[in-house]
Amino acid sequence: MRKLIVLGWRRLSSNWAAIVPGLAIVAGLLPIDASALPLFARQTGQNCLSCHAGGQFPELTAYGRKFKLTGYTMGERATIPLAVMGVASASKVASTAGSTDVGADFPHDGQFEFTTASLLCCGKITDNIGSFIQWTWDRFDHQNDAGKWVSKSHIDQVDLRYADRSIAPTHDLIFGASLNNNPGVADVWNTHNSAFTPVPTYVPVGNPAGNAGGPFVDVPAAPTDQSLGQHSAGLTGYLFWNDFLYAEVGGYRSTEKPFTVLGDTRVSGFDSFQRLKGINPYWRLALNHDWGANSAMIGIHGMSAETYLDSADTGSPTAKFRDIGIDGQYQYILDPHVLTAMFSYTHEKQSYNDALWNLSNANFTGTFANSSNTLDYLRAKVTYIYQAKYGVSLAHTSIRGSADAVLYGNPTAVPDSRLWAPEIFWTPVQNVRVGLQYFMWDKYLGAKSNYDGNGRNAKDNNTLFVYVWAAY
Amino acid sequence: MRWILLAAIAALGLIGCANLERSRDLANPNVRPEVTAAQVCSNCHGLDGNSVSPIFPRLAGQQESYIVAQLENFRSHQRSDPAGYEYMWGISRSLTDAQIKGLAEYFGRQTAGKNAAVAGGSLDAGRKIFEQGVPEKETAPCMACHGANAEGLGAFPRLAGQHQDYLVKQLHVFQETEGRPGTPMKQITHLLTNEDMVNVAAYLQAFPGQ
Structure with a gap:
């Protein structure tokens, strides 16, 4: 059940040594002048804070939502539609208690290193078509058999859109379609999708747990609709009517031919329950209201998915996941103040093929103890930014699930965890951000103390995370 | 199949090329x-x-x-x-x-609509500035250039119904910066207090008859 254990684990191979010179060449080709900013800013000629609330990522302003909904087509087509971004970071875990090999269990702990870089190909293609395509290189992608860290590069987020808009005094209808590789990436409120959230907060930077790569600190579980990034290819249609009603519906399938280009590895390299069976429906409905300097949204979302136990074997037993959730956002934007508050709650019902749990089944796999399980996943975050430079945020994640001694190997047999993550950050110029975040685990795998039976406590997983993010 | 997909995308692109x-x-x-x-x-x-x-x-x-x-x-x-x-x-x-x-x-040629209710500032004090100016601060009455109904005239903008917050910020721009050169507003605003600005902007957002 690794899919439920690890978020955003990447596998595709490519040598980072080939990527860095490539990024350098791209950077050299870009014009160095006042408009030498991230790609969408070059296209529109506008400051990042026009579209991003307080200049932060990924939260969008009402204007930014329109930019995305209309297919990234507003402005002037860039001569070279490429941009780069990178993150240097360090994470320091509170305690390595319980580890017999600290170097292996908490690799790079406390070391400040350049961790990830992305090449972005984005923006207006025609009057109706635009893209957001991100290719990412992870320096510490995984460890090889000798225990050495190996870097990889892979396709990251993809959102290729066709959009049109019919607007008149009587109506305003934006409609379009998105070909993407992550359920929810097409959403413009970014409240519930995992597209830019490798950690269960709304932080646009590397995952301290992922950077550490160890088994101790990681997200214990997440709903399927937030775990299919880069493993799924989806086509969704959407509309936004009179700035009030947003509706999106579509289907996702595995990144098999002809959609292999959207996947970060071959399907045979997927983890358990990452390969989708057939077309899996995804839907989203939201109501929006703007008044004065305020904007509010309340929405619901859902997905039904079926995946294989063995991603390399379409004859292997499957599990079904039914997600339904509610999410919302409130925004206040009036210089010099920007406030964004958002939440997302998802309830997932998992039901399994008989062979996965039934001892008497001839093909019993021993994957689950129960025939079905539930998972409840809540995320919330409040961010305040002053003068588009100085920011604070507080994020919360709460996970609850039914007990399954096989699925969750810990003594409590539940994934229940609670995380608080306060953060301060500074944006000295609009394409550089420096931040300090502290991940505080109030509960981990069902217990505050001795969650693993070996004396390790939830707070031992607390992690200090510092980062420098830059884009060009 | 990949080429079919790319061809389909290219076809979509051609369809979307010209949409003036x-x-x-x-x-x-x-x-x-x-x-x-x-x-x-x-x-x-x-x-x-x-x-x-x-x-x-x-x-x-x-x-x-x-x-x-x-x-x-x-x-x-x-x-x-x-x-x-x-x-x-x-x-x-x-x-x-x-x-x-x-x-x-x-x-x-669009018709100005009524703006939202004003949250702060004194409408009476704002009306006085609009109609009479602040002589002791060398501030001429707004209506002298912007019109009795704040409808503007030529290079002088319409102010009636404008957002209070926008007006206050622009008055500070005139007073404190060179960001909007070529207007008499720097001289007119140079002695105004923030309270004056908030009051006159409140009156303009809630301008009578809007």
Whole structure:
């Protein structure tokens, strides 16, 4: 059940040594002048804070939502539609208690290193078509058999859109379609999708747990609709009517031919329950209201998915996941103040093929103890930014699930965890951000103390995370 | 199959190439101003120029020559107040003179609607500044240039119904910066207090008869 254990684990191979010179060449080709900013800013000629609330990522302003909904087509087509971004970071875990090999269990702990870089190909293609395509290189992608860290590069987020808009005094209808590789990436409120959230907060930077790569600190579980990034290819249609009603519906399938280009590895390299069976429906409905300097949204979302136990074997037993959730956002934007508050709650019902749990089944796999399980996943975050430079945020994640001694190997047999993550950050110029975040685990795998039976406590997983993010 | 997919995307691209009547291209001189107003400007200023957010000024019924001058000043970077360069330098950078004129005509002929209730400031004190000025601070009455109904005249913008927050911020720009050169407003505002500005802006947002 690794899919439920690890978020955003990447596998595709490519040598980072080939990527860095490539990024350098791209950077050299870009014009160095006042408009030498991230790609969408070059296209529109506008400051990042026009579209991003307080200049932060990924939260969008009402204007930014329109930019995305209309297919990234507003402005002037860039001569070279490429941009780069990178993150240097360090994470320091509170305690390595319980580890017999600290170097292996908490690799790079406390070391400040350049961790990830992305090449972005984005923006207006025609009057109706635009893209957001991100290719990412992870320096510490995984460890090889000798225990050495190996870097990889892979396709990251993809959102290729066709959009049109019919607007008149009587109506305003934006409609379009998105070909993407992550359920929810097409959403413009970014409240519930995992597209830019490798950690269960709304932080646009590397995952301290992922950077550490160890088994101790990681997200214990997440709903399927937030775990299919880069493993799924989806086509969704959407509309936004009179700035009030947003509706999106579509289907996702595995990144098999002809959609292999959207996947970060071959399907045979997927983890358990990452390969989708057939077309899996995804839907989203939201109501929006703007008044004065305020904007509010309340929405619901859902997905039904079926995946294989063995991603390399379409004859292997499957599990079904039914997600339904509610999410919302409130925004206040009036210089010099920007406030964004958002939440997302998802309830997932998992039901399994008989062979996965039934001892008497001839093909019993021993994957689950129960025939079905539930998972409840809540995320919330409040961010305040002053003068588009100085920011604070507080994020919360709460996970609850039914007990399954096989699925969750810990003594409590539940994934229940609670995380608080306060953060301060500074944006000295609009394409550089420096931040300090502290991940505080109030509960981990069902217990505050001795969650693993070996004396390790939830707070031992607390992690200090510092980062420098830059884009060009 | 991959080539079929790419071909389908390319075909979609060709279909979408020319859509002048719904284009959001700001560098195409063939896009009509009315189309740009609807597809781009409306995102912030509203289709009828009555913007909702106070970040963005209301343009409905604005003086055409004032809009033309501002767009030209954004395009040439002569107007450099933060809200101006953050949003409008990019929007205006490739607009043609004809498109600027057309946009000014479009918003000039829209009907100004009533703005939201004012949250702070003294309407009476604001009305006094508007009608009588503040002689001891060398501030002329607003209505002397902007008209008795704050409807503006030529290069002097319409102020009636404008967002209070926008007006206060612009008065500070006039007073404290060189971001909007070429107007008499620096001299007029140089002794005004923030309270004066809030009061007169409150009166203008709630302008009688709006």
